[in-house]
Amino acid sequence: MAQALDEIKIGGLGSSRKRVEDDRFLRGKGNYTDDFKLPGMVHMEILRSPLAHARIKSIDTSKAWQIPGVHMVLTGEMAAQHNLAWMPTLSYDTQAVLATDKVRFQGQEIACVCADDPYIAKDGCEAIVVEYEPLPPIVNPWQSQAEGAPIIRDDKEGQTDNICYRWEVGDREGTERAFAQADLVSKLELHYPRSHPSPIECCGSIADYNSATAKLTVYMTTQAPHIIRAAVAIVAELPEHMIRIISPDIGGGFGNKVPVYPGYVCSILCSILLARPVKWIEDKTGNLISTHYARDIYYKGELALRKDGKILAVRFHCDSDNGAFFSDAQPTKFKIGLIHSAFAAYDIPYGYMTAQGAYTNKAPGGVAYRCSFRVTEAMFFQERAIQAAASDLGMDQAAFRRLNLVKDDQFPFRTPYGFLLDSGQFHKCLDVALNAIGYDDFLREKEAARAQGRRLGIGISTMTEPLGAGNSREYDILGIKMFDAAELRVHPSGKAILKIGSQTQGQGHETTFAQIVTHELGIPAADILVQHGDTDNTPFGMGTYASRSTPVAGAATAMVARKVRAKARKLAAHLLEVSEEDVEWELGRFHVRGAPSNGVSIQECAMAAYGNMPDGMEPGLENNAYYDPPNMTWPFAAYIVTVEVDPETGVWDVLRMVAVDDCGVRINPMIVEGQIMGGMTEAYAMANMQFITYDAEGNCVGSNYMDYLLPTAWETPGFELHEVVTPSPHHPIGAKGIGECAAVGGPAAFVNAVMNAVDDTGVRNIDMPLLPDRVWEAMKYKRDVSGAPPVKSDS
Amino acid sequence: MYPSRFHYEAPRSLDEAFGVLQAYGDEAKILAGGQSLIPLIKLRFAAPACIVDINNIPGLDFHEEDSDGSLNIGALCRHRTLERSPLLRSKYPTMSATAPLIADPMVRNRGTLVGSVCHADPQGDWASVMLAMGGEIIARRADGSERAIPVSQFVVGPFQNALAQGEIAVRARVPAARGTRTGTYLKLERRVGDFATVGLAVALEVSGGTINRAGLALTGVGPNNIQCTAAEQSLAGKSLNASTIEQAARLAAEAAQPKTDVRGSAEYKRHVVYTFVTRALSNRQASAA
């Protein structure tokens, strides 16, 4: 009898196989957009606005044209002749490609210069003279709604205020009734500061329009090449089959590389006008000040509570600061992403929420920075409000959660805002985390330390989040439903190529998607090449963001492998000379029912598909699958952090950080752990140091890495990881999203820990980032510290 | 990085360097470690016509004690060398505490102490250390003559030093100590590699429990590095105890001229100065990040 295959050994489900991508990355053999050099290529640089809000009186480009080596100086006026001064956004607004009338944020694109090299292009930008008439800058929602505030979007007909959307969801009356019956109402106001995904590789593109064939090829840093192709077709009015988007190796995305940026559009237009390849590579400051930011939401909310701790209802309002253009990348139906997934983990009968967006003189965006459309914002407010409510009740943080978390026997569970949770073991995850941290011991230690003047604190964050949009009933972007596709071709020798529409940016798809095929077909993962990132050569997909690759494209991969297996079964029956019903599958092999030693391998079936197929069977062994998920996947996480705060300086150190993640079946445990550690690092960053703000003049504070602080290995604490596995009931292999959980649920754990360390001061809130001066101020004056731009300054 | 066009010279001797400086006048900029100059030209905040790279000039990469007990640090002595120096570790506690707190390993591999003092960034750490230790910069002219400028007079404003056109800072000098050196450098930074929110250099010269000379200087809390003269004087001739420490801390906090900015309020920074002086003098480790 043939030896059964060891799935772990061949790199299947559950194998921590090394990332195949790393070989080329570690040896410097990757190919990023900037690595491509095309014959005749020119270099493009962008001139950006130094002012946040100003009318453009004139733009004089004559001196730039005179510089030897300059080939093109493109202004908004010229772009307008091609109907490209403005472009549509993913939130059904418009965004200026190159400013014509006004500049609306510092860093906005005004003109671009194409030249023989980037030095000359930059010289060209410096030679452009722009005359401005400054207008009062608006840097937060309150200024934007103040009486007499200038209308930022006076380009839009009928726009008479600075509001870009209003939205509501939930049961308003039911919630009001529940609040009327509450013993206690716990209120909380806070701000999730603006941050930037800040991938190390900035954005860039090489547009190559071939005037002979009329084909446009664009190498670019995008997380969603297929959507970009559709967008380019719409924006540039080019036929879609004559557009090829190539997304080569990407140096991080984190949501920043989902949108269409003016730089991409300009490089395309310049390439068409010059009939030469045009390369645009953004610099770090350009990336930080002009591409999509994240967060920047002010919340005001309350929980209706019964004396015994039961939550009766929740309601909250969000004011989002959307910058100059409403360009959130989000599904059509939603105006503030999936922020109404807040409180999903808790059994709360009634909920109501409202939101309003403000135009301001800040960079546009509202991108899903390592999260599924604003769920980070949702879960942060949720977990801060839960902590505040427990404190108001005088209840233990853990006990309050245990009382209100959705219980195992309640699934499927409909949240008051309409989501359907389908699985989880929330209480078990919490218990694993509490045990790991030694909860009761720590509380005693904290009391003892307090008696010596030391401040220890412990913070919990528990949350479930909707990952893997869509289903097609509810989720679309620009009218295109959010499904994904996969193509699988098995070559005669049994080696395979898998083509997917998602786009890895560090997640390791080339490694893990092969593992899914291995699990389904028993072909060793090393024999499977995963291809993505070229719209001419891969099937349609919505792209990689919002933790949707494994839930959607991963599911499509499992489904296409099953289709291939179904055909292989027919081939096996033919080879074994039995009927199909008498063939049984084991990993990598079919055998005759009842005669396990009489079988054929998947590789033998593959050879037969090309050389020995039954009469009438179409040759070859390949297929494709489109996958429309029936629901989101709902991972759950319980994070606990302990800290010590220096009472004299406000500096706080993380003592321990325990993470319990339930992301269902883990395809590659090593990669899952890497994702959790990466996300947790960003969570720590958010809580501790990482934010962008603006001064009163609208200058961006955080325009380079000396001001925009990313944590290094030096300050990042160690993370202790644990797992619980509740398979997704609808995903073909039971997997759930995991790329973002820690970044989503993590920040509140750190903040709650610091708040717990100062719980004797009566302070309800310190806004992120919890820089030492803010913690010190809260301790010293026993008052909340709300950090909202403009930055305080006495200069 | 796409700076403006510039001419590049890499002289092989000080004489050659002086020649280039003469030819270009105030259009020339000396490049030592480049860790302050290159960021400036990258952002095109500076666009010198000529960059005079002194890295090929022999004899500038040293740090050693003279027979008179003074310490000399050559213009090409890197932060990294100072960080690892056994000499500093055994005899110059303030300096050896400072070096590892500057920037990150990559910057420390290139950046120089002399370059840092020349750059006169109010957030530069070395100028405070030099102030606290009574250090000076030795400037050399084309004719080979040298003059010593105390760092207290060398740094004349934010990003401004007292070098005359055509002068090169060839070394820094710290005079011999009266007694044993003790001291430290405390730095509150938001992240490793960050400039100081508050930095404090303490350099004491002590014999038999009596302070012969006290040096205290502050980083990041004024338009320049600040020498805390009153606090220094309050300690001279005394020994350390709760009341002398408290007084010095109070005087140092008064000497600070902090501004409220994204790193914190003026009040907070002043408070940190007080806390740091207290901690440094009572030998308590700061838990600053």
Ligand SMILES: Cc1cc2nc3c(=O)[nH]c(=O)nc-3n(C[C@H](O)[C@H](O)[C@H](O)COP(=O)(O)OP(=O)(O)OC[C@H]3O[C@@H](n4cnc5c(N)ncnc54)[C@H](O)[C@@H]3O)c2cc1C
């Ligand atoms: C990311 C980053 C983080 C940093 N963090 C810190 C920090 O935490 N603390 C800190 O103190 N510093 C910090 N720095 C600055 C760093 O220490 C620099 O190395 C130092 O300030 C300048 O030294 P340099 O040799 O690199 O000088 P350069 O950049 O070469 O020169 C600086 C200036 O001094 C002039 N100059 C240099 N040498 C001479 C000379 N011999 N004679 C006359 N003029 C001269 C130059 O013309 C130039 O104007 C940081 C720098 C970076 C890039």
